[in-house]
Amino acid sequence: MSKAKGILLYECDICKKSFSQKCNLTTHKYIHTGEKRHHCDVCGKSFSQNTHLTRHKRIHTGEKPYHCDICGRSFAEGSNLAKHKYIHTGEKSHRCDICGKTFSQAGALTTHKRIHTGDKPYNCEALTIHKYIHTGQKPYKCDICGKSFSQSDTLNKHKYIHTGEKPYHCKICGESFSQYNLLNRHRSIHTGQKPYDCDICGKSFPEGSSLAKHILIHTGEKQYHCDICGQSFSQKPHLNNHKRIHTGEKPYCCDICGKSFSHTGSLTTHKYTHTGEKPYRCDVCGKSFSQKSNLSTHKYIHTGEKPYHCDICGKSFSGGSTLTNHKRSHTGDKPFHCDICGKSFSKNDTLTKHIRIHTGEKPYPCDVCGKSFSKNSHLTRHKHTHTREKPYRSDIYGKLFSKEGHLTNHKHIQTEDRPYHCGICGKSFSEQSSLTRHKRIFSNNKCWTPMFNKTSLDEED
Secondary structure, eight states, X not given: OEEETTEEEEEOTTTOOEESSHHHHHXXXXXXXXXXXXXXXTTOOEESSHHHHHHHHHHHHOOOOEEOTTTOOEESSHHHHHXXXXXXXXXXXXEOXXXXXXXXXXXXXXXXXXXXXOXXXXXXXXXXXXXXXXXXXXXXXXXTTOOEESSHHHHHHHHHHHHOOOOEEOTTTOOEESSHHHHXXXXXXXXXXXXXXXXXXXXXXXXXXXXXXXXXXXXXOOOEEOTTTOOEESSXXXXXXXXXXXXXXXXXXXXXXXXXXXXXXXXHHHHHHXXXXXXXXXXXXXXXXXXXXXXXXXXXXXXOOOOEEOTTTOOEESSHHHHHHHHHHHHOOOOEEOTTTOOEESSHHHHHHHHHHHHOOOOEEOTTTOOEESSHHHHHHHHHHHHOOOOEEOTTTOOEESSHHHHHHHHHHHHTOOOEEOTTTOOEESSHHHHHHHHGGGTTOTTOOOEEOOGGGGSOO
């Protein structure tokens, strides 16, 4: 016990920390002794302080006694309410003295500074949540759908899926979000701010987590492995999505037509087929897209950039999925199987088109005459009959055609190329239709088999 400026202080004889009240010193000493004498009568978990037990019990009771007087949201702890209020005030009083970025909470600033210093003060043994990676433990369970999580805040975010609650609002355009990080990402659309720069290629990002994911493109690190087929992924959500190929799980259902999807992004994109919405617009040529990834890939047309390289043949591509599909031409891998006839394909979209042969589905209707088609490319060709547009030009005589196939046939005539061969007599033709007419000669011969040297017959286009 000591005195400082007339105040009686109680000092810990282990770490020398001082307290103004003896009871606080007694509580503090439990940190050193490891004693936890306060026990939860629901789950048996123990705590060194009674206040910690009180807070913990609210997990079981659902009690949230701290209410926001602005939006009415409730919290189990007063500290969480204090943090929440910064959303409404926009106050960010904690500034990083290295890069100038501001934060609403001192803890967030401390965590941020480690980006600059590279400090990693916590080892595996000290990190409770991190240990769940090794143990697989997920102690927080959703009481609506039964899904389990390793962190309580992840469970809270998940519940918004069921309630539809979106408590985070953009002050500029009014759009609402279920997660604060989604709001933060959205704000960059208005501000254009991207403070996180890749020191390899110079690309900028609005969030540190986005930069961390991007860097994996350069390092090639894929730490998440599928225990069924062995395929590896750089991000855990990508692994989770992939696993649904094996399980066939499609938990996301369209409330308009009832079609189900394996991940939420596909459902969102699908809904645009009903609404016709294309929210992603190219700022160079004005073309619009229903998917952000398609816009990103499209922009490479303007820049000429092809950042994805095949490590087998060296060929470059503008999109990662295009590279993945290309690699299957080397490996012969065809992971997408038709469960009706058993035929396999190297691309998922090729399987989707193939299945329409069995189902008869024709989801692409012409808005002029109402005729429907199984493929979008067929609808595009059909529309030329209404517009009389002929976008395909022969580079030999300059003749125009409304269909790419007609241009191909025209070229065969000019070059005297005859790629269509009769399997009976060996005669060759420049057009498929000529071979079809010719084969009627052998229509009663059941051994007739056509020959054609294009590999595209192996898979639908």
